[in-house]
Amino acid sequence: MKTPTCADFKSFYSSLSASDKAKFAECAGTTKGYISVHLVYARRMPRKDKMEQLFTACQKFGAKFDKSALIAFFYEEQHA
Template sequence: MRIYLLGSILRAMHTTNPADFRSFYRSLDADAKRRFADAAGTTPKYIEVHLVYARRIPRPDKMEQLFAACQAFGAPFDLGQLIAFFYAESKALKTKTVDSVDEAAASDDTQGDAGGEAESRPKRASGSGRKTKQFPADARVA
């Protein structure tokens, strides 16, 4: 059984030396991704949405499970490199988001009206504009 599993894992790899978790995971075929997610204790969807782009950093116990799955599937990186992937990518993502917010705020600050005084208007609440019915706090649902 072990030899068959190892052979199928090695056949699933498309690249010979993926540099990081993202390229390693993307090098797996669909069946191997499903088996990898099972070994890591999660789902392929969670890995593809949150982990490949380092939007979420796994808890220590999940990081160990993820690393064990990486090693079982032949990943060339060690635990330190896996952890560094999540923290470096997460930091870059946060910096990019903050920079884009700062640029938007700066462009709003530099634009005033011709009179030199900024016009202030109340902000509209998001939504459809419909009023919703309010029920008293002591109302019971039947």
């Protein structure tokens, strides 16, 4: 697994290999399809428990942003 150095969720997730995307989705408690359609483009705001799982998966896969940056990604995209 390569460690991405991306600053936001979209670029981070996009930098993962296809097999790492599948592992990431499993770790986050969702599917690659849901992430690709709804989360990468911030069309959906994850519930608190899902946001926790998503952040845990981000940390496990080497994301270089903190939880507040992950939350801001969804909040700012939805209110832009």
